[in-house]
Amino acid sequence: MSNIVAIVGRPNVGKSTLYNRLTESRKAIVDDFSGVTRDRHYGLAEWLNHNFTVIDTGGYVANSDDVFEAAIREQVDIAIEEATVVLFVVDVTTGITDLDDEIASRLRKSKKPVFVVVNKLDNNNQVADAMVFYSLGLGEIFTISSMTGSGTGELLDEVVKHF
Ligand code: GDP
Ligand code: MG
Secondary structure, eight states, X not given: OOEEEEEEOSTTSSHHHHHHHHHTTSOOSBOSOSGGGTTEEEEEEEETTEEEEEEEEOOOOOSSHHHHHHHHHHHHHHHHHHOSEEEXXXXXXXXXXXXXXXXXXXXXXXXXXXXXXXXXXXXXXXXXXXXXXXXXXXXXXXXXXXXXXXXXXXXHHHHGGGO
């Protein structure tokens, strides 16, 4: 049974950018499923001799805010169910939003390991801004820039310990 790392979070925090970075140079094994998995992308990644599957959730298709938030909740619940490890991506440039709070409260009830991934830390003077994410109540935070790749190695070092 292979290990699965699910990337969850509200739109625009950088989930797909992180997914592309983790799976870069790897061929996506499955892409653009139909039906219930329509909005999920699966790809292969490797770190320290561990091979694992990464799931990018998102690309929500919804015609109202309620449907939209329900879709996000559903993705989070599926991720909790099928993932070995959940990466909860948040955005240092916006701080914590209501939707972040709601996702966090669902993840706090999960027994799966959850990593709070504070993205868009493109330079070091944003480190102080990242501290607010401890208040999500999900433990340690990991600061990264999906754009430059900084911090992703330290994150993966910890993730693979759960395999
Ligand atoms: P998603 O909706 O969560 O999948 O987010 P995307 O991966 O599509 O990214 C949303 C926007 O954030 C895009 O314009 C990205 O280029 C930008 N973005 C993603 N990661 C970073 C980062 O580390 N730093 C900065 N400055 N922008 C980022
Ligand atoms: Mg996306």
